[in-house]
Amino acid sequence: MNNPFLVEVARGALVESRHRGSVSVVDADGAAVLSLGDVDRRVFPRSAVKALQAMPLVESGIAEAYALTDEEIALACASHSGEPEHVAAAQSMLAKAGLDEGCLECGVHWPMGEAANRALAAQGQGPSALHNNCSGKHAGFICLACGMNEDPTGYVAAEHPVQRRVREALEDLTGACHTQEKGGIDGCSIPTYAIPLPSLAFGFARFGAGAGLSRESQAAAERIRRAVARHPFMVAGTGRFDTRLMEILRERAFVKTGAEGVYCAALPELGFGIALKAEDGNGRAAEAMMAALVLRFLRLGEERAAVEALAQPVLRNWNGIEVGQVRVSPDLVG
Amino acid sequence: MNNPFLVEVARGALVESRHRGSVSVVDADGAAVLSLGDVDRRVFPRSAVKALQAMPLVESGIAEAYALTDEEIALACASHSGEPEHVAAAQSMLAKAGLDEGCLECGVHWPMGEAANRALAAQGQGPSALHNNCSGKHAGFICLACGMNEDPTGYVAAEHPVQRRVREALEDLTGACHTQEKGGIDGCSIPTYAIPLPSLAFGFARFGAGAGLSRESQAAAERIRRAVARHPFMVAGTGRFDTRLMEILRERAFVKTGAEGVYCAALPELGFGIALKAEDGNGRAAEAMMAALVLRFLRLGEERAAVEALAQPVLRNWNGIEVGQVRVSPDLVG
Numbered sequence: 001m002n003n004p005f006l007v008e009v010a011r012g013a014l015v016e017s018r019h020r021g022s023v024s025v026v027d028a029d030g031a032a033v034l035s036l037g038d039v040d041r042r043v044f045p046r047s048a049v050k051a052l053q054a055m056p057l058v059e060s061g062i063a064e065a066y067a068l069t070d071e072e073i074a075l076a077c078a079s080h081s082g083e084p085e086h087v088a089a090a091q092s093m094l095a096k097a098g099l100d101e102g103c104l105e106c107g108v109h110w111p112m113g114e115a116a117n118r119a120l121a122a123q124g125q126g127p128s129a130l131h132n133n134c135s136g137k138h139a140g141f142i143c144l145a146c147g148m149n150e151d152p153t154g155y156v157a158a159e160h161p162v163q164r165r166v167r168e169a170l171e172d173l174t175g176a177c178h179t180q181e182k183g184g185i186d187g188c189s190i191p192t193y194a195i196p197l198p199s200l201a202f203g204f205a206r207f208g209a210g211a212g213l214s215r216e217s218q219a220a221a222e223r224i225r226r227a228v229a230r231h232p233f234m235v236a237g238t239g240r241f242d243t244r245l246m247e248i249l250r251e252r253a254f255v256k257t258g259a260e261g262v263y264c265a266a267l268p269e270l271g272f273g274i275a276l277k278a279e280d281g282n283g284r285a286a287e288a289m290m291a292a293l294v295l296r297f298l299r300l301g302e303e304r305a306a307v308e309a310l311a312q313p314v315l316r317n318w319n320g321i322e323v324g325q326v327r328v329s330p331d332l333v334g
Numbered sequence: 335m336n337n338p339f340l341v342e343v344a345r346g347a348l349v350e351s352r353h354r355g356s357v358s359v360v361d362a363d364g365a366a367v368l369s370l371g372d373v374d375r376r377v378f379p380r381s382a383v384k385a386l387q388a389m390p391l392v393e394s395g396i397a398e399a400y401a402l403t404d405e406e407i408a409l410a411c412a413s414h415s416g417e418p419e420h421v422a423a424a425q426s427m428l429a430k431a432g433l434d435e436g437c438l439e440c441g442v443h444w445p446m447g448e449a450a451n452r453a454l455a456a457q458g459q460g461p462s463a464l465h466n467n468c469s470g471k472h473a474g475f476i477c478l479a480c481g482m483n484e485d486p487t488g489y490v491a492a493e494h495p496v497q498r499r500v501r502e503a504l505e506d507l508t509g510a511c512h513t514q515e516k517g518g519i520d521g522c523s524i525p526t527y528a529i530p531l532p533s534l535a536f537g538f539a540r541f542g543a544g545a546g547l548s549r550e551s552q553a554a555a556e557r558i559r560r561a562v563a564r565h566p567f568m569v570a571g572t573g574r575f576d577t578r579l580m581e582i583l584r585e586r587a588f589v590k591t592g593a594e595g596v597y598c599a600a601l602p603e604l605g606f607g608i609a610l611k612a613e614d615g616n617g618r619a620a621e622a623m624m625a626a627l628v629l630r631f632l633r634l635g636e637e638r639a640a641v642e643a644l645a646q647p648v649l650r651n652w653n654g655i656e657v658g659q660v661r662v663s664p665d666l667v668g
Binding site: 002009011012013014016017018019020042043044105106107108109110114117118119121122124132181182183184185186187188189192194260261278279280281282285317318319320321323324 | 346354
């Protein structure tokens with residue numbers, strides 16, 4: 001099955017590039033609300049499921065025991081830009097477990113945020129694992145290990161108690177088996193498991209609505225969604241799509257990007273979960289798709305124009321001249 | 335017509351993302367050697383035609399009159415990384431025309447090369463138009479204007495004598511009309527004209543083989559190809575695909591990337607020109623496609639392994655662990 005064109009990028013009067021994709025929107029009972037493209041194909045959710053991966057930390061009471069703040073909970077769900085606030089929060093989480101960045105197993109990269117990247121260079125410094133966009137998730141895993149009285153060493157391995165617990169949480173929420181033959185290694189070295197988009201969307205529908213979850217899981221999901229809605233900067237960073245959209249919509253939409261053009265969302269007031277993938281892995285396409293779906297399903301007032309600008313961004317060149325536009329397809333607009 | 339899948343990106347045992355594309359390879363008579371996907375669709379060549387855009391500068395004798403070096407000629411064809419050597423050569427070209435960076439109309443951006451970017455920040459400096467990846471092409475345009483006794487001011491406009499002359503050269507080489515309704519504005523503010531891939535490939539076949547060109551044009555094409563083959567660093571930069579491939583193959587393959595997944599090449603010994611586009615605009619796909627086509631058509635000896643590594647690069651995560659691979663389709667391998 002060919003995935004449909006869902007996003008096009010225009011230059012002048014012509015279409016320069018086109019992105020195909022697949023979309024699944026389901027309700028909290030798992031019933032399909034919208035299905036576009038080949039939704040049966042398994043997709044690696046990558047960082048789009050960080051909020052679901054943070055569930056064990058919160059529902060176990062360990063986040064509470066370590067007195068993690070809302071900013072820190074939000075950072076546990078983040079693909080952050082490595083700005084000073086992100087780095088400080090990751091450090092603080094580790095300190096609460098009595099540890100430091102030496103325990104992080106996510107690897108080192110320069111900050112994703114360009115300004116943070118150059119600011120670090122201007123200080124004559126290099127990056128540490130704290131600047132890795134996944135450092136908050138990893139600090140959360142380390143807190144989870146310590147709270148479970150497990151040695152955090154090797155916490156990225158599929159058979160470490162931390163990853164087993166995280167995998168169980170993902171299986172519970174999505175209803176999809178996370179089998180080793182459908183597994184890969186993520187950018188930060190933890191396992192990632194390919195599952196179909198409707199399962200992923202179902203996990204987010206339940207994360208948003210709490211339907212069918214234990215009382216502890218419901219409370220954990222609510223705590224996580226609220227923490228992110230209060231601190232959307234912590235989950236991404238300056239100018240980033242997730243931060244901008246949630247600064248506009250707060251608790252009405254939980255959205256999270258993943259590498260290779262994956263996006264997930266929960267729309268709690270409707271009980272809907274959304275999962276999408278740009279076939280080619282492109283992030284600009286995935287962002288436009290997500291903004292279009294939010295516009296399609298949520299009744300928006302004066303926030304509408306700001307979300308529309310995220311769905312169909314104007315492209316400007318280095319002189320600020322308008323040269324093109326990203327456009328979403330009528331199939332997405334509905 | 336659906337473009338075929340030409341590149342896939344695997345993670346673990348699964349395919350994570352897939353890229354479709356179109357390819358045209360033609361000989362110096364314009365006869366099709368290989369055609370994949372929708373090659374009739376017009377494509378903006380963007381920076382992939384910089385070498386053709388540099389033809390008027392050289393064939394007019396103006397490059398010679400200003401004593402432009404091989405490094406500077408190569409820079410006139412470059413999408414460079416903004417490394418110190420690139421910046422110095424652009425400055426030198428402008429100085430030879432009695433001008434400086436104040437004349438550049440390409441806009442300002444931080445160096446494309448990460449190390450150059452951070453080195454500049456570490457020096458407490460910001461970027462100038464010299465760091466723009468197109469500054470060499472623009473310095474060439476300014477030399478052309480001065481050599482033509484034209485005021486360089488406004489040299490980026492479609493109706494400035496410089497852009498008219500460049501457009502004529504592109505029409506001569508490719509045989510395709512460059513009409514305003516198929517025009518767009520490029521990232522550096524000059525016009526870019528969408529033409530079909532076979533026309534673009536034909537232009538590069540003739541640029542490589544010299545067939546059907548005037549003696550001045552033949553000599554100019556040869557000078558440009560040789561300058562780039564001698565200085566592949568100047569046309570891109572540290573670690574970049576064009577630089578790496580031409581460091582391996584020198585005069586056997588002239589290759590040039592363009593934005594939005596376009597790539598062009600000339601294989602002079604065969605008289606072939608290549609033009610390709612990743613449907614989604616993706617650069618990793620376009621690079622893999624180009625390397626696969628070079629492998630398909632050129633008889634390679636001990637260089638083969640190095641080019642194969644460019645066609646099917648292994649993907650490693652932040653800890654250096656192998657997590658996947660880019661793979662080209664059998665349609666490309668032939």
